Amino acid sequence: MSVFKIRGGKKLKGEIIPQGAKNEALQILSAVLLTSEPVTIHNIPNIVDVNKLIDLIGDLGCKVEKLGAESYRFTAASVNTQFLETENYRKKAAALRGSVMLLGPILARFGKASIPKPGGDKIGRRRLDTHFIGFQKLGAKFNFDSAEHLFHIDASELKGSYMLLDEASVTGTANIIMAAVLAKGTTTIYNAACEPYLQQLCLMLNRMGAKISGIGSNLITIQGVDKLGGTEHTLLPDMIEIGSFIGLAAMTQSEITIKNCRIDMLGIIPEIFRRLGIKMEFRGDDIHIPSQERYEIETFIDGSILTIADAPWPGFTPDLLSIVLVVATQAKGTVLIHQKMFESRLFFVDKLIDMGAQIILCDPHRATVIGLERRQSLRGIKMASPDIRAGVSLLIAALSANGVSEISNIDQIDRGYQNIDSRLKALGADIERTN
Incomplete structure (x- = not known):
């Protein structure tokens, strides 16, 4: 040590x-899984939590290319969702609280996911209810395996919905937005977080072809689209x-x-x-x-x-x-x-x-x-x-x-x-x- x-x-x-902003990076990097086209990200910080997430994204089958000291290109044309069922995934995801941010993109694009209870800082309880309730309102179904400490999620038919969040969770709002951009119909999120990092995520998703309005406010509206394309983004x-x-x-x-x-x-x-x-x-x-x-x-x-x-x-x-x-x-x-x-x-x-x-x-x-x-x-x-x-x-x-x-x-x-x-x-x- x-x-x-x-x-x-x-x-x-x-x-x-x-x-580059750590908290923005965890959202932006997860969003690369929403498209099969290349996404280039600049100003990525070389820190443990971010590097662990990049490693996980690569393990899922996403092509990861390091273009420079702080720039990467990600191409998620071939994603292996079976990796989510492996012990290697469980071990890595459990050690990184930011792994929960992978849920929204994976559910949106592939319709199912699994995740262990994430780790992170020892600073008291940090609920995931906002994430999960939001996914449920979009039509996802949850099953918690208490023996394996693993959440199994079926999101084969995500549909837009109105929701009033119980707390203005930044990661919860980001995860729900990423799930909703490919859902059918319109999603309205009230009491949404509106941090600059979340604004950055929404602006990036719109450049990829998403239809998000209300950016910077606590009332976000997402009109679902069929697919997203590639883009280039620089972290704050x-x-x-x-x-x-x-x-x-x-x-x-x-x-x-x-x-x-x-x-x-x-x-x-x-x-x-x-x-x-x-x-x-x-x-x-x-x-x-x-x-x-x-x-x-x-x-x-x-x-x-x-x-x-x-x-x-x-x-x-x-x-x-x-x-x-x-x-x-x-x-x-x-x-x-x-x-x-x-x-x-x-x-x-x-x-x-x-x-x-x-x-x-x-x-x-x-x-x-x-x-x-x-x-x-x-x-x-x-x-x-x-x-x-x-x-x-x-x-x-x-x-x-x-x-x-x-x-x-x-x-x-x-x-x-x-x-x-x-x-x-x-x-x-x-x-x-x-x-």
């Missing part, structure tokens, strides 16, 4: 380019990486320029960091964060303590709450972090408390951070990464801390961040990967 050894307390400086930069780098600059008092950010697609993210007191400048499509010795958390207009909570888009993404929490530890002021969606995602704060942070974990969903205002630095400790986002949050804390920190289980970080150690070294970070 690999470990990061970090000597903290160094100011960083330079430019960094965010990777990863908004979670961009937010992580903003937090990194603030915590380490560094001057960093984040290049090619697609600022128009970041929504409320820059504003939330500004409310923590972090200064930034938009220079074209780049974000420049100047070196800042102090930053002060805003209060609400009536003077009460600021609360930052996650919410469906265009609200604040839950994937950045861990970063916000870490950044607040050295701010002036107090903030309540409310993680509504996942009940275990704040449990990494015990590591920050061991480092000297002042945090009260109110319950599994809420933590109050009392900023140290740099009166004392965090101190280096040994710790383990519990999930992707918490892992990077601990990495940012370690880079700002006095002394040496060690972070184990960094495979979790590698699942979502491409070559993070070498990219941070280029900014001047003292970070070493060891076994």
Whole structure:
């Protein structure tokens, strides 16, 4: 198992380019199975979760050609659905939560599928009900084999339907859309997710010949078509990486320029960091964060303590709450972090408390951070990464801390961040990967 050894307390400086968006990649890559024609995808991040999905797509019989460091061409002219019944598929799919995104395209094009209960981060319950109920409303029939922990799905006659989703699930909405584009008739999805990554998926599918309207809203209408063609698509930069780098600059008092950010697609993210007191400048499509010795958390207009909570888009993404929490530890002021969606995602704060942070974990969903205002630095400790986002949050804390920190289980970080150690070294970070 690999470990990061970090000597903290160094100011960083330079430019960094965010990777392609992980969460968009998992949707877009799954969509290549909807057509027999070639689909070329650019700006694909070289990270564990994405590489595992590409491997699975290849195992299904899709021709995978690597055109460059971040570009692939996929041709799913011959797909072997029998692979879904193999032990190899079950093992690989169970280890990757993103494998659930293959369901919609496979059901739409081939009428049947099987999938084990997917894996992923240990951040609490993550229901698949939205996916499955949506498929059922389109006419799919489910059978759960409890002995094999395997779902068998018959979708031989998918028909358009009206549905009101029980939650605005991004992956659920994407999966249902991919199933509906080849269903007969019209599908209407209300309370649909409308994240930029989902907008990207819909725009790509329309270029392939789908008929999707309402893109960017929570009311999506899909008119089913008989077949889809090939296309070319470029992934957005990863908004979670961009937010992580903003937090990194603030915590380490560094001057960093984040290049090619697609600022128009970041929504409320820059504003939330500004409310923590972090200064930034938009220079074209780049974000420049100047070196800042102090930053002060805003209060609400009536003077009460600021609360930052996650919410469906265009609200604040839950994937950045861990970063916000870490950044607040050295701010002036107090903030309540409310993680509504996942009940275990704040449990990494015990590591920050061991480092000297002042945090009260109110319950599994809420933590109050009392900023140290740099009166004392965090101190280096040994710790383990519990999930992707918490892992990077601990990495940012370690880079700002006095002394040496060690972070184990960094495979979790590698699942979502491409070559993070070498990219941070280029900014001047003292970070070493060891076994």
